[in-house]
Amino acid sequence: MDFDLDSLSADTRNLLYELGLHNDSHLLNVKSSDFNSSDKKDLLDLICKQKHKYEENITGLGDGKYCNASSDFIMCWPPTPVNTTTYLKCFSEFLGYKYDDTENASRECLWNGTWSKTDYSFCKDITENSTSEDVITTTTIYFVGYTLSLVALSIAIGIFIYFKDLRCLRNTIHTNLMFAYILVYALWILTLILERSFENDMVACVFLVTLLHYFHLTTFFWMFVEGLYLYILVVETLTRENFKLRIYITVGWGLPLVFIFIWAITKGFIETDAWLYTNCPWMQPHTVDWVFQGPITIVLALNSFFLIAIMWVLITKLRSANTLETQQYMKAAKALLVLKPLLGVTYVITIAGPTTGPTANVFAYARAVLLSLQGFTVALFYCFLNTEVQNTLKHHFQNWRTNKSLGPRRMRTGSRSKDWSPRSRTESIRLTEWTVVSADEAAGIHLLNTPEMCNGKKCNGNLVE
Template sequence: MVYFAGYSLSLFTLIIAVTIFIYYKELRCLRNNIHANLMFTYILTDLMWILNTVMHLSTQMDIATCVIVFTLLQYFQLTNFFWMFVEGLYLYLLVVKTFTGENIKLGCYLAIGWGVPALVIAIWGAAKSLDKNAMNDGNQDAVLPCPWMTVHPYDWLYQAPTILVLSANVIFLFMIMWVLITKLWSANNMETQQYWKASKALLVLIPLLGVTYILVIAGPTEGQVANAFLYTRALLLSIQGLLVALSYCFLNTEVQVAVKNHFARWSATREFGNGRSIYNNWSPRSANESIRLNCQPSDAYRKRESTVSETTTTTMVGPNSTTAFLDKPCKRAICEE
C-alpha cells in the first residue's frame, strides 16, 4: 500500500511536470530535455508497476501476458537508471570538465538512455527464453505464476548495469562536490554566497542521481527494525519521482518565471478582450456624440486639426526641402501627419 500510494502520487506530479516542459517553448534546452526524459521514465516505470500489481491481484494472467508486462517493467526501470546516469554525466561534463552543452548532442544522450537498456533487456530476454529451466521455474511457485519473475542468475544481465550506473553516479556526485568545495575555498567574498548555494544544491542531486537506491539497498532483516526499514525503503523509493518533479520543475525558478509570464500574458489578453467587448457595446450618450461617431472623414489622408499650447514650435518643409522654424504664440495650428 505504501508503494502504491507513493507511485500514484509521483505519477500525478510527474505528468504535470512533463506537460510543463513540453508546453512551454522557452524551457526547451538540453538540460530540461534531459530532465523531461528522466521524468518520462519515472512515469512509465510507476505506471507499469501499478499495472503489473493490479493485474496480478485482480486477474489471472496467462504466462505470455505476464512475461510481456514484466519485461516492459524491467525495461522501463533500467531506462530510469540510465537516464539518472545521463544526468550525472551531463553535470560532470558541465562542472568538472567545463564543457558546454554543444559538445555532446541530445541524440547521444537518447542512445544511452533508451538504446542501451533496450539492448540489455533484449539479451536478458533471449537468454531466459532459450533456457527451459528458467521457463519452468515459475510453475513451482503459486505466488509468482510468471516464470520470469522468479529469481534467476540471468537477472544479473540487467542488475549488473544498474549497479554500474549507480556507482558511476556516486563518483560523479563526489567529483562535483570536490570541485564546488575547491572553488568555495578559493572564492572571494562576492562569490562565497553563490558557492554555498551550489553546495546546498548537492542535496537535491541525491534523488536525481539515484543515490537513494544505494542508501536502502540493504538493511536489517529481523525484528521491528526490519519492518521500519521496509516501510522507509518503500516510502523513499516510491516518492523518487515526486522529489525529482518538485526539485527540477515546481521549485525551479526558471519554470516558475515561465509559468508566471504565461499567466500574465493570458490575463492581459483576457482583459484586452473584455475591454474590446465593452468598447463594441458602447453607445453614444448624446446627440453630439452620435453626430461625431457617424461623421467619418471622406479622405483618409486629409489634414488633421489639433489644438496646441500658446507657445508652439512649427516645422515647415518647403518645396526645396528647406526647413524654417517659426517660434511665436498661436492659439490654433494646422499640423500635417
C-alpha cells in the same frame, strides 16, 4: 518419453529405493529437482508409480477404471478410482517456508481417468496471516506514492512541453527522466493488477515483466545522464560540445534495451521451475537478474563519482574567490546535496536489508516511501522549485490577468507570451536573488545560458547558432 527401470541411473534407482523407505511426498519434489526439466514429469510419474506399485493389486483397482499414480511436481498422488477425490496431508515445509500440515490438499480423479488440478488452497503459509496486514500496508504506500508521483510528473512534463522558453537541453533531459518514471510506475500498477491472471497466460507475463524491468532500468540510466551532464558542464567543460542530445538519448533509452534483451534471452533458456509458482514465474528473483542489476550498480557508482567530482570543483572555486559567482556556487553546492537522491544514490540503502524480525517491516515501509516518491522528488526539484519555471509561470499568469482585464485589444500582445524569457538582461539581475535553488542549477547560473546548454537552439531568449 517413457522410462524403464533398467535404464535409470544409479542415482535415480537410489532415489526410488529411498522413496520406498520414506513415505514423504515432499522428498519426491526436493530430490527430483536436480533432473532435467524435459524429463522431470515422466521421471516423477515413474517414481510415483514405483512408490504405489503394490496398491493397485491390494485395493483391486485393476478391475475398474481409475487414475494412475501421478506426480503434480509437488506431491505424489496414489492410484484413485474415477469420480473420487483423494486427500493428502499438506507439506510442513516447502521452498524454505513453513506450512500448516494439519490441513489437506485434494485432487480429483475425473470420470475419464485423468487427474484434475491439485487444490492447495488449504495449505497455508503459517506466516501468511501475521504478515498479510503488513503486505497490505506496504502495497498501499506504494500505490499512494506512485499515484502522487504520476500526477506530479505529468504536470511537470506538461509545463516543460507547453512553454517554449523552457525548451533546452537540460530540460529535455529532465523530461526524459520524468517520462521514464511515468512508464515504470504505470507498468508496476498494471503488472500488480494483472499478476493473478498470469497463471494461464505466460506470454502476457513475459511481455509485461520484461517491459517493467526495461523501464525500471531506464530510470537509472537517465539518472546517470543527469549526473554525466552536470559533470561535463562543471568539470569537463572542454568536451561539452561533443555531447549532443542524441548521445544522451542513446545512453538513456538504448543501453537499457541491450541489457534487457540479453536478460530476456538468457531467462528464456534457463530453467526457472515455473511449476513452483502460482503466478508469473518471471517475477521471481533469479541469479540471471544480475544481467541488469550489474549495470545498475555500475551506474550508481559512477553517479557517486560524478557527485564527488562536482562538489570538489565547486568547493575549490568557493575558496578561491568571494564574488557573486562564488555565492551562486555556494547555493549550487547546497543544491547538490538535494541532487544525491536524484542521481540514484538513495537506492544504495534499499538494496539490502533485514528480511525477518520487527525491523524488517520498518525497513519495508521506509523503502516503499523512498522508492514510490522518487518520481515526485524529481518533479519537485527539477520543475516546481526551479526558479526559471517559477518565474515563467508568474509571467504568464500576470500576462493572462492583464489580457483579461484589458480585453480583446491586448490579445495580440499577449499571444507572444510563450516566447517570453525569464533570463532577459533585466530579469537575469533579479534572478540572481534566489529564494529556492533547484538541483538542475547546480552547475551555476552563468553556465546555463551557453550554446552548449541549448544544443544549438533558442533557449531562454538567447538565440544560438
